[in-house]
Amino acid sequence: MLCRILRKSDPESFVLYLWRNRPTIVIGRNQNPWKECNLKMMASRNVLLARRTSGGGSVYHDMGNSNYTVVMPREAFTRDKCAEMVSRALHHADIPAYVNERHDVTVEGRKISGSAFKLTNKRAFHHGTMLIDTDLGRLHGCLHSEAKDDIEALGVESVRSVVTNLREYSLSIDHLTFCQAVMREFGRTFGKLDVGRNVTVWDESDTDVVGMVEEERKRISTWKWLYGQTPRFVHRFGGVVGGKPVVAKVSVYHGHVTEVSLEYDAGQEDADDCGIFQMISDSLVDAPYVAADIRGCLGPISRESPAAAELCRWILEKIMEAASGDSA
Amino acid sequence: MTQGNVGQWQKSIGDKIEPGDVLVEIETDKAQMDFEFQEDGYLAKILAPTGTKDLSVESPVAIIVENESDVAAFADYSLDQAQSGGAAAAEPTKETAAAPAAAAKAQEAAAPAASTSAPAADGSRIFASPLAKTLAKEKNIDLAQVSGTGPRGRIIKADIESFVASGASKAAAAATAASTPAPVAAAAPAAPKAAKAAPAAVDTSAGFTDIPLTNMRKVIATRLTEAKSTIPHYYLTQNITMDNVNKLRKSLNTAANGAYKLSVNDFVIKAAASALRDVPDVNSSWQGEFIRQHHHADIAVAAATPAGLITPIVKTCDAKGLRAISSDVRDLVTRARANKLKPEEFQGGSFTISNLGMYGIT
Numbered sequence: 001m002l003c004r005i006l007r008k009s010d011p012e013s014f015v016l017y018l019w020r021n022r023p024t025i026v027i028g029r030n031q032n033p034w035k036e037c038n039l040k041m042m043a044s045r046n047v048l049l050a051r052r053t054s055g056g057g058s059v060y061h062d063m064g065n066s067n068y069t070v071v072m073p074r075e076a077f078t079r080d081k082c083a084e085m086v087s088r089a090l091h092h093a094d095i096p097a098y099v100n101e102r103h104d105v106t107v108e109g110r111k112i113s114g115s116a117f118k119l120t121n122k123r124a125f126h127h128g129t130m131l132i133d134t135d136l137g138r139l140h141g142c143l144h145s146e147a148k149d150d151i152e153a154l155g156v157e158s159v160r161s162v163v164t165n166l167r168e169y170s171l172s173i174d175h176l177t178f179c180q181a182v183m184r185e186f187g188r189t190f191g192k193l194d195v196g197r198n199v200t201v202w203d204e205s206d207t208d209v210v211g212m213v214e215e216e217r218k219r220i221s222t223w224k225w226l227y228g229q230t231p232r233f234v235h236r237f238g239g240v241v242g243g244k245p246v247v248a249k250v251s252v253y254h255g256h257v258t259e260v261s262l263e264y265d266a267g268q269e270d271a272d273d274c275g276i277f278q279m280i281s282d283s284l285v286d287a288p289y290v291a292a293d294i295r296g297c298l299g300p301i302s303r304e305s306p307a308a309a310e311l312c313r314w315i316l317e318k319i320m321e322a323a324s325g326d327s328a
Numbered sequence: 329m330t331q332g333n334v335g336q337w338q339k340s341i342g343d344k345i346e347p348g349d350v351l352v353e354i355e356t357d358k359a360q361m362d363f364e365f366q367e368d369g370y371l372a373k374i375l376a377p378t379g380t381k382d383l384s385v386e387s388p389v390a391i392i393v394e395n396e397s398d399v400a401a402f403a404d405y406s407l408d409q410a411q412s413g414g415a416a417a418a419e420p421t422k423e424t425a426a427a428p429a430a431a432a433k434a435q436e437a438a439a440p441a442a443s444t445s446a447p448a449a450d451g452s453r454i455f456a457s458p459l460a461k462t463l464a465k466e467k468n469i470d471l472a473q474v475s476g477t478g479p480r481g482r483i484i485k486a487d488i489e490s491f492v493a494s495g496a497s498k499a500a501a502a503a504t505a506a507s508t509p510a511p512v513a514a515a516a517p518a519a520p521k522a523a524k525a526a527p528a529a530v531d532t533s534a535g536f537t538d539i540p541l542t543n544m545r546k547v548i549a550t551r552l553t554e555a556k557s558t559i560p561h562y563y564l565t566q567n568i569t570m571d572n573v574n575k576l577r578k579s580l581n582t583a584a585n586g587a588y589k590l591s592v593n594d595f596v597i598k599a600a601a602s603a604l605r606d607v608p609d610v611n612s613s614w615q616g617e618f619i620r621q622h623h624h625a626d627i628a629v630a631a632a633t634p635a636g637l638i639t640p641i642v643k644t645c646d647a648k649g650l651r652a653i654s655s656d657v658r659d660l661v662t663r664a665r666a667n668k669l670k671p672e673e674f675q676g677g678s679f680t681i682s683n684l685g686m687y688g689i690t
Contacts, residue, residue: 029353029360030335030379056358079357094560103358117359154379156333156355229336231379 011122014190015071018179023062024048025142028055028116028156032230033325034252034289035151036158040324041141049325051226054127056116057158060142064133064165066175068182070126072190077124079103081189083115086128089185093177095169102159105130110164132178133167147322153233223288223326227255235289237318241311244268248315250284257284262311276301276308280315291320332356334380334389342399345369345392352378352389366458369394372402456483463488548636580650587651593629593683594654600679601625601645611678628677631661638664641677 009015025037025047033039033049036058042049047060061067070082083099090097090105100106105113105128115128143158145151166173183199202209219225230252238247245265251258260281263269269277283297295316302312335353339345350362351371369392376389383389391402454471456464460483464471467488474491476483541549573595581590604611604625612621625646628639640660645653663669 028355028358030333030355053360054358055355055360079359115358119359119361121362121364154377154381156381232377233379 009071009123012073013071014073014076014186015069016183016186017069017071017127018066018182019069020063020066020175021061022048023060023138024050025058025060026050026052027058028158029053029229030055030155030231031058031158032151032153032155032233033227034230034235034322035145035148035153035233036143038142038145039322040320043324043326045138045142047138047142049226050220051229052116054116054118054125055156057114057156058143059114059129060134060139061129062134062138063175064131064135064167066130066132066178068128068130070186072124072126074119074122074124077117077119077126079115079117079126082126083113083128085185085189086113086130086182088189089178089181090166092181092185093170093173095166095173102161104161107164107166107169109162111161112164112166130178131163131165132173132175133165136163136165139163145322147235147237147318150237151233151235151322153231155231155233223255227288227290227325230255235319235322238265239314239318241314242307246311246314248318250289250319252289255289257287257289260284272305272307276304276311279304279308280312289319289323290325291316291323294319294323329356329385331382331384334376334378334383335360336378337374338362339371341371341374342396343371344396345371363389365392366461367392370396370399372399373405454483455481457485459485460488467492542636545636588654590650590654591657593681594650594657596681596683597627597629597642597645597653597657598648598650600627600681601648604679605646613678622678625679626677628674628680629657629660630680630682631664633665633667638669638674639677639680640664640669640674 023046025033025042027033027036027049029052031051033051037049039049041047068082068086070085080099080103083103083105087097087099087105095107097105097107097112100111103115104111105115113128113130115126117127118125166178222228232251232253235250235252236247238245240246247263247265249259249261251260262277262280264273279301280298283301284294287293287297298312298316302309333355335355337352338350339352345351345365346368347366348364351365352363354361354363371390372393373391374389375391376383376387391405393399393402455476455478456471456474457478460474461471463469463485464474464483469488469491471483474483474487475481476487478484478487570592573592577590577592577595581588584590604627608621611625612619624644626641626643627645628641630637630639640663642648642653642656642660648656660669660673664674
């Protein structure tokens with residue numbers, strides 16, 4: 001929907017778009033879902049994954065979080081303009097919000113909103129989240145990957161901040177009052193807003209609108225977009241298998257394994273070990289970096305010998321810490 | 329913008345590039361943008377792969393060549409070769425409205441596979457780097473007038489700069505102003521303003537008079553602003569029928585025989601005092617770390633003086649009778665108008681009454 005607005009709106013216009021959605025982790029355009037999210041927890045708690053087209057870090061959405069986007073002419077864009085507009089809207093709700101040096105809307109040093117931007121030739125947009133009454137426990141859980149320190153990635157890493165809900169500062173704020181406050185401030189900041197004529201509200205029952213964006217929706221739901229758009233990374237992990245310390249390095253590009261290197265710490269590989277290492281590596285190359293696929297590839301190898309089985313079991317266990325997302 | 333991260337490459341080695349094609353996506357400080365290349369060419373080498381972080385604006389990201397046949401020559405090319413090969417330097421670009429957001433300009437190597445002949449300067453096509461073209465456009469410079477010192481007579485940024493320095497273009501200042509709203513650069517904000525007409529000098533001979541502020545007025549303004557902006561305000565209105573109060577007032581005043589004259593305000597003060605005694609929560613003040621609950625009702629009464637508004641305090645109204653309150657108010661207001669109040673007589677108080685009833689204001 002956002003891409004449509006970006007491309008099809010009048011180049012001189014300012015558009016405000018407010019929405020919310022069911023539990024989803026939204027990662028930035030160039031981020032790494034294995035490193036940023038706890039894919040296992042997300043799967044078990046029914047939290048979806050999405051990758052947006054704007055930059056920045058990962059955020060957690062649920063129905064207690066409201067999202068705002070302002071689309072504007074490219075020359076009018078500054079990183080703080082809309083964040084300040086939203087802060088002013090919150091002042092009218094008696095919430096002392098301000099914009100910090102990272103362009104995030106903050107209250108008392110705690111972040112309530114994250115921002116991301118996209119610039120094209122003629123237009124620009126700023127979108128942000130607003131934590132009104134979000135499940136912060138789930139937020140922290142889903143945004144913490146157990147493999148975080150083991151993955152060496154190119155691309156953008158999220159910057160963690162202490163967060164809080166607006167609920168801590170106001171009993172009366174909710175999605176609707178937030179939207180009304182932002183609409184009013186948007187009108188004040190960018191020009192008159194004729195609520196009768198210029199404001200449209202959609203929900204899931206608006207089938208023609210839903211149909212309009214169906215193609216986009218399909219494209220951004222593919223594994224190729226969600227996982228395959230990840231810049232090159234290496235997942236490095238170590239452990240003790242069969243009494244010997246071992247280090248594994250899995251290189252992944254476009255979401256598929258390109259190389260697996262295994263070695264014993266003390267360099268004690270014998271011919272058999274090398275054979276097993278090679279088999280494992282060969283079987284995993286080109287596999288999508290998803291636990292289910294990895295398990296499938298390693299299955300036959302683990303039947304070769306008890307040593308191979310133990311190695312495969314350990315590798316799978318480690319990979320599952322990161323790669324428990326959906327299959328390709 | 330001084331540095332950025334390299335996102336997804338949208339073109340592969342060997343692809344034909346046409347002006348306006350998106351080469352690669354760039355991300356800087358949470359902003360995602362497309363780097364469009366504005367010339368013809370073929371992508372020969374990618375120097376900064378997807379995911380490269382914190383690349384400085386001056387770094388080359390790719391090599392574009394004019395002829396498809398030159399692409400293969402760059403298969404094993406590396407940046408170190410560029411440094412030693414004396415190739416044209418990479419030129420930094422900046423975010424402007426005219427050019428799409430760019431990170432680094434493509435670098436052209438002069439040395440390898442120079443099978444293309446130097447184009448004759450027949451005037452039909454001017455060779456200039458994209459940055460030079462942008463700069464020239466901004467400064468309203470005709471490229472045909474600029475001599476190029478880059479490879480094969482190409483006009484580069486330095487040539488434009490020296491052209492400007494030679495004083496050949498005076499239109500620089502005005503033209504720059506119209507096109508540069510760089511979102512991040514600090515220098516930019518001055519530019520767009522220059523484009524608007526400077527405001528006409530103000531004619532002070534007619535239209536207004538400036539009144540200097542007395543200290544009192546300054547303090548009143550500060551305090552009122554502070555009160556309005558730091559203290560939550562809420563408003564409750566109620567209509568009270570004063571018939572009985574007026575009757576009582578008349579009869580009390582008649583019985584006074586000139587010893588006193590009660591006003592409606594005195595009754596309001598007394599009523600407030602009694603209410604404050606009954607509801608101590610209202611007779612309290614926020615002290616930051618605790619709430620101070622006062623034991624007595626010290627009620628401030630707004631009085632207008634020529635110098636400004638002041639609120640002298642009638643102390644312990646809860647323990648005073650109407651007559652005492654009346655005489656205190658009278659005394660305080662008289663001395664307030666003569667500017668003879670002591671500080672403790674107008675500082676403090678936990679409740680204030682402003683009465684504009686005589687003007688018909690309820």
